[in-house]
Amino acid sequence: MIRTVRACALAALLVVPGTMTACGSSVDSPAARTSASASVDVPAAVTISVRIAGGSVTPTNTRTEARQFQPIVITVDSDAADELHVHSEPSQTFAIEPGAGQQFRFTVTVPGRVDVELHHAGKTVTTLLIRP
Structure with a gap:
């Protein structure tokens, strides 16, 4: 009888080796594998198209909503050199x-209002409204 109990206990250990922890939860369960490999939802990039031609800038003074850490892509077609300033923290x-087709990609890490300006043209393209 003792031999049978020992054999059953040994067989039970061999069926699920290494999957049980001291607290009784399964380390290698399908749920553990799924949660460990699940991807984090990353919001799609916010894209803003800017055109600088003949001294005019389009768009100007718009409002654009985005989330903290959300990728922001500004695509610029320009007939002149300029500097795009993003007044985030850090700027x-x-x-x-x-x-044509210049792309500038960035994220904003601090919620709030962030102006995006063209330095030489002296124009605000958009104010980003960054939500947590």
Whole structure:
């Protein structure tokens, strides 16, 4: 009888080796694997298209909503050099060259209002409303 109990206990240990912890939860359960490999929802990038032509800037003085850490992409077509300033914390500056399809990608880590300006043109493209 003792031999049978020992054999059953040994068989039970061999069926699920290494999957039980001292507190009785399964380390290698399908739920543990799923939660460990689940991806974090990253919001899609906010894209803003800017055109600088003949001294005019389009758009100007708009409002754009985004979330904290959400990627923001500003695409610029320009016939003149300028600097794009993002007045976030820390501030970010991007050099604009004459040309089409220039992309500037950044994130804002502090919630609040963030102006995006063109330095030489003296125009505010948009104010980002960053939500937590």
